[in-house]
Amino acid sequence: MKRNVIDLIFELKLSCLTKEESIREKLALSPAEFRGILSIDPLTAMPCNLLSKKMGLSVSRGSRVINKMMKSGYIKEAGGSDDKRVMNVALTAKGINTQKKIHKMLEDCESVIRKKLSGTEVDSLRKSLEKISDVLIS
Template sequence: MDTQEILIKIRKIVRSIDIESKKIQKEYGVSIPQVLCLSYLRESPNYQATQGEIRKYVNLNSSTVSGIINRLEKKGYLARLPKAGDKRVANIVLTSAGDELLKTIPPLLHEQLSERLDKLDSTELSKLENGLESLVALLDIEQVDASPIIMLKIDNEQQGDLDSEVE
């Protein structure tokens, strides 16, 4: 395989993520980070979590997560409830509308990839990891902070979600 083929394969991955982001935004009216926030709440005990817990899961800064939560609250997909015993902290709770939305959204690329990676044997997984480590080193991007969640910024609403994450 020559270098151009490698670049094309990388571009296919990036383009697929971009297409997925645009499709989810257009068809469901939410961004990928918003879907991830709702999904986290769905998996949390009593369908609720603090903003800090959500922030750690999506690996975005506090102001970005605050914007995501504000937009989802306006759409009725989640609600803020005072935390019992500490009125300074609010629990973010998934609403039935948010749960219904999640039922309609197909599995995201990162979920599909995670399931498929889990099925690889350790030799294949190690080869893939070594190749990706080499690619990261070639691009000199080891210092870039990233989460295991694949997403891109695509429009004004998502820009509000991710502005401070892209520097």
């Protein structure tokens, strides 16, 4: 029996969430910290309100998570805004190192996929996933 597309998406989501949880546990990160560290370009400062949005949090909740990330040494206050009410943050050396560890673990996961599929199949899969993403997120 053919499985529905949405059933396959839910299976993939669960698998990805399990992998994300494993990475977070290894690095002792909360879900918001994980998203926050991945959301910041290592070479660029980012306004706190934008980081909160990228973490999927309200500005109020985001500020608490950002403060925790600062205390943990993942991010620091950074200049760059003319508006005194806007605080920018940037990754610290610890934050950049943690981001690299996350990317390495994600690359290891992707390499498992690449080993089992041909280059053409990977390209086709990517295009299909992009199309599904466009349909569901638009």
